[in-house]
Amino acid sequence: MGVEYMKGFRDFLAQGNIVGLAIAVVIGTAFSALVTALVADFITPLIAAIGGKPDFGSLYFTVNHSKFSYGLFINAVLAFLIMAAVIYFLVVAPMTKVTARMNRNQAATERNCPECLSTIPIAASRCMYCTAEVGPASVVADKQSS
Numbered sequence: 569m570g571v572e573y574m575k576g577f578r579d580f581l582a583q584g585n586i587v588g589l590a591i592a593v594v595i596g597t598a599f600s601a602l603v604t605a606l607v608a609d610f611i612t613p614l615i616a617a618i619g620g621k622p623d624f625g626s627l628y629f630t631v632n633h634s635k636f637s638y639g640l641f642i643n644a645v646l647a648f649l650i651m652a653a654v655i656y657f658l659v660v661a662p663m664t665k666v667t668a669r670m671n672r673n674q675a676a677t678e679r680n681c682p683e684c685l686s687t688i689p690i691a692a693s694r695c696m697y698c699t700a701e702v703g704p705a706s707v708v709a710d711k712q713s714s
Contacts, residue, residue, distance in 0.1 A: 600651065607647040612639075679705055 580586065612625050627639030678687045683700040690705045 600647075603651050603654070604643075604647045607643055607650060611646055611650075612643050676705075 608625055616625075625639045625643050626637075627642075628635050628637045630636070677690055679690050680686070681688050681695040681698060681700060681702055683702075684695060684698040686695060686697040688695050688697070688702070692702060694701055
């Protein structure tokens with residue numbers, strides 16, 4: 569019985585999705601460290617120099633002998649914003665353009681039923697949801713556009 573569990577566990581770990589996810593986590597962690605260092609060593613001192621503070625990362629205030637390091641929090645917020653911007657502009661935006669370009673030339677395979685507005689195959693002559701008779705796709709498209 570224990571051998572079956574170990575075989576299942578081994579098969580689970582050998583799946584391509586798990587290995588790809590593990591690689592993504594390792595690369596993401598390294599990238600996060602790189603962005604954090606960029607913010608702490610270059611961006612924060614630049615902002616601190618403009619603002620007149622010698623060390624932006626060490627800003628803090630105290631309340632009843634408790635130290636609140638808001639400079640470190642600002643560093644973390646800047647690192648997050650930079651990471652989000654990099655992911656958006658280098659991954660999300662290009663993938664959106666590629667997906668739109670790939671879908672641009674595809675022929676329509678579905679249309680809306682004029683009675684119940686459910687999505688039905690383009691060649692259907694009767695709606696599978698409300699059983700209403702629907703005309704040919706070109707006639708329905710002409711009525712929907714007017």
